Amino acid sequence: MTVRVQAEDFDMGAELSALLAGRHDIGGLVSFLGTVRDLAGDSPVSAMTLEHYPGMTEKMLARIEAEAAERWPVAASVIIHRYGRLEPGDRIVLVAVASSHRQAAFEACQFLVDWLKTRAPFWKLExxxxxxxxxxxxxxxxxxxxxxxxxxxxx
Amino acid sequence: MRLLYFAWLRSQIGIAEEEVTPPDDVRDVASLLAWMRGRGPAYAAALADDRVVKVAVNQEFARAGDPVSPNDEIALFPPVTGG
Structure with missing residues (x-):
């Protein structure tokens, strides 16, 4: 169970490997990677700036992650969300959930992504x-x- | 009371945060918003539509009837758009 809110980029492969390191109870891992698109409706987007509410952001993400662990048999999970100025193609958010079986991993990952989009205090300026x-x-x-x-x- | 503003509420009001001392009859989120709208045209415009102003009291989402008190940190922001 890890939550990180950071300006720096992350290495998705390294993060997923870290989640699985030394674990033999995990049967499946589902991940979601959100990236910056170069189009908003019909308008080209050259960059976006993500603003957040330091303190509340970490608190909400930790709570959402704890709720997922309460509702599904989550063996390990990570949420990394970036802030600051990002350009098209840049990584924004990683949500990954590992479980003994795939169904729980799929559902918990989708739950985390859906909930963080409506509960975590981030705002995008394109x-x-x-x-x-x-x-x-x-x-x-x-x-x-x-x-x-x-x-x-x-x- | 410490007020924080985010996203377009921050740019419309023109500051990121401020310390305020509302009158004693400001006891909940709804009365705080009503008082703030009377503080000037920038506040009135930014806070005109309740539906797009979210409030957090001490970093917890709050509803119109939730209490506010002098030592609270209160954040006002539009609906979130992360992810």
């Missing part, structure tokens, strides 16, 4: 030909998170 544009939250992200909900959404 650089477009019209200037900086704050990315608007999508209703589809709320819907994706809500399907995991056991109680009414807190925010």
């Amino acid at each position: 650089e477009t030909p019209d200037g900086g544009q704050w990315v608007e939250a999508r209703a589809s992200d709320d819907d994706a998170a809500d399907r995991w909900s056991r109680e009414p959404s807190p925010a």
Whole structure:
């Protein structure tokens, strides 16, 4: 169970290897890597800046990760989310979950990605030909998170 | 009370954080927002639409009726867009 919020890039292969190192109880590992696209709707995006709320971000990510471990038999997990200025193709976020069986790993990974998109305090500012544009939250992200909900959404 | 602003709320209000002393009748999130809208046109514009202003009290998501007190850290921000 690891959460890291950092400006620096990460090595996905090294992170996944570290998650599995010395473990013989893991039967499957599912990972999600989010990267920067060069298009927002019809507008080209030359870069984006991710802002976050230091303190609350780490707290929310740790809580989401703990909830996944409570709901699924998670053997190991990692969430790494970057902030600062990123360019198209750059890595933004890594979520990886290892479990004894694949079903739990798939479901817990999807749960973590859906929930962090609606609960972790990050905001994206895209650089477009019209200037900086704050990315608007999508209703589809709320819907994706809500399907995991056991109680009414807190925010 | 320490107020923090993020994303476009920060750019519209023009500062990232400030220390404020609201009147005694500001006891919950809703009354805090109402008081803040009266602090000037930038606040009124930035906080005009409740649906796009999220509030965290001491780093926990809060609803309109949740209490606020003088030593709280209160953050105001638009819906999150990470991931």
